[in-house]
Amino acid sequence: MKKLIFLFAVLFSFTGMAQNSQLFEAANKAYGAGNYEEAIENYEQILANGKTSAEVHYNLGNAYYKLNDIAPSIYHYEKALQLAPGDEDVINNLSFARNMTIDALGQEESKGFYGIFESSTTAFSASGWGWVAVFCMLVFVVFILVYYFSNRTLVKRLLFISGMFFLVLAIASAVIGFTKQDLQQDSTYAIVFSEEVEVKTEPSPVSEEAFTLHEGAKVKITEDFQGWVEIELPNGSRGWMEENEVRRL
Known part of the structure; x- marks a missing residue:
């Protein structure tokens, strides 16, 4: 019975992925044809299905921007920037959308440690840094396993140093990821x-x-x-x- 449930779960997952892929392609096609309302409907359906990505939010921002719907356009550009910090296309389009707003509020400046931390960790989102930590930890494990089975002293030394380097990277990435997540929850x-x-x-x-x-x-x-x-x-x-x-x- 458990195997049957697992099989249905896997099939449902693949079905959902296929459906979202079809919706994404249909949305892109509608956007290319200038049918922005249809594109928005398909992109929004992807989000309703529980699938989120920087690409979906970015494309939604573009579609709303074409219809001069400023608020949802800015909202989805901001969501895309959360998932893909530092993306130049998102930043540029978000800037264009902000220029269409009435209120000249400016942007909140990050000061002190928070400002330095944010500016130096824009390469990845909080979850992105988590995946970097996982990758570095896997590399560390591989190096240690090879180190354990190696017989040459010089090779073992290099493998050990490299393994420790990736271990430090894994720990640092995990700390950055958790810190970014905490800061996002506080703000x-x-x-x-x-x-x-x-x-x-x-x-x-x-x-x-x-x-x-x-x-x-x-x-x-x-x-x-x-x-x-x-x-x-x-x-x-x-x-x-x-x-x-x-x-x-």
Whole structure:
């Protein structure tokens, strides 16, 4: 019975992969033909199936951008950048999309250790660094096994040094991955999806207006309270808005 269940699980997995592959190809074809709504529908279906990737989010951002839907365009570019940090195409297109927003908020500058850490680890996402750690650990194991069965002193010395080098890389990559994940969890950002939002001084519709934001603005969420979120802008301004006005990254 367990074997049968496992077989069905494997078949379901392969079926899902084939379906997503077909959807991706259909979406790309629709995009190439200028049918951006159809392309978006197929890309969104891939995400609904539980499959996410930088390519899907990047293509979604492009499709929404073609339709001048700024908020979802920026949202998906940001999601693509989370999965593929440092990707020049994503960064450039995200910059173009931001230029179409009304609010000139600027970008939050990372300072101190956090800024140095972020700028020096953009090669991979948190999960990417995890895979680097796994790869380095596998290489370390291979070197140690060969070291164990080797009889030549010079070869054993080189294998040992190389193995230790990859072990250090594995540990460092794992630490970077966990650190990036923790930092991402501590900093929750969102994109404003409503055309115009009155940001309040308190989490109440009758409170005074602090300032106004428009679709596509990127904000940092600092607190949640009964359907409201407190947001912070790069200039330090804070206020409250209803959670359904934004979409978390």
